[in-house]
Amino acid sequence: MKRLRSIRLREWASILPFVAFGLFYFAARAVLEAANLDTRLKVVVALLPIPVFAWLLVSIMSGIRSMDELHRRVHLEALAVAFPLTLLLLMTLGLLELAIELSPDDWSYRHIWPMVWAFYFGGLALAWRRYE
Amino acid sequence: MKNRLRVLRAEYNWTQAELAERLGVSRQTVNAAETGKYEPSLGLAFKIARLFGQRIEEIFHPDEQELSKPDPR
Numbered sequence: 166m167k168r169l170r171s172i173r174l175r176e177w178a179s180i181l182p183f184v185a186f187g188l189f190y191f192a193a194r195a196v197l198e199a200a201n202l203d204t205r206l207k208v209v210v211a212l213l214p215i216p217v218f219a220w221l222l223v224s225i226m227s228g229i230r231s232m233d234e235l236h237r238r239v240h241l242e243a244l245a246v247a248f249p250l251t252l253l254l255l256m257t258l259g260l261l262e263l264a265i266e267l268s269p270d271d272w273s274y275r276h277i278w279p280m281v282w283a284f285y286f287g288g289l290a291l292a293w294r295r296y297e
Numbered sequence: 298m299k300n301r302l303r304v305l306r307a308e309y310n311w312t313q314a315e316l317a318e319r320l321g322v323s324r325q326t327v328n329a330a331e332t333g334k335y336e337p338s339l340g341l342a343f344k345i346a347r348l349f350g351q352r353i354e355e356i357f358h359p360d361e362q363e364l365s366k367p368d369p370r
Binding site: 233234235236238295296297 | 321322323325326328329334335337338341
């Protein structure tokens with residue numbers, strides 16, 4: 166029971182860096198969109214989520230290391246799907262940018278990052294289907 | 298690769314979760330290994346063999362069809 170509780174606690178603790186990064190990102194975005202700041206201050210605000218992301222990265226790495234071999238393989242396969250798709254998305258948008266005028270209100274970096282998550286979770290779903 | 302993991306587990310009357318805990322892996326890993334969807338690493342295969350007190354080749358054995366296939370290299 167104690168062990169189960171400690172595992173649950175660890176699972177909840179692993180969510181913290183994700184939540185913190187999300188909070189920092191959306192707060193920075195809100196500030197940059199709403200407030201009229203000096204350019205240097207804007208750059209500082211834009212870079213503010215990076216240290217939190219470092220924490221997130223360390224947490225992801227330690228999470229991967231604590232997984233068993235099947236889970237690691239599933240995540241590797243998810244990355245093998247997500248990484249080329251992300252590359253394809255960025256390269257296609259780059260080419261389209263040369264061909265037509267893409268509205269920054271729809272196709273800026275701040276709009277396309279959720280697709281990268283979608284690729285990764287799609288890859289995870291595909292990989293799990295193979296082993297279930 | 299075929300294996301006798303499910304048969305051995307049944308002999309010991311263990312659930313997949315119990316076997317997984319003894320091996321230090323997840324239940325999904327045990328399930329995928331039992332159904333042949335996942336081939337465990339050599340390290341895990343040794344652990345399994347030691348747990349059941351058998352040699353690796355008594356638990357895991359390759360498909361005859363797989364063996365007769367030519368090396369792709």
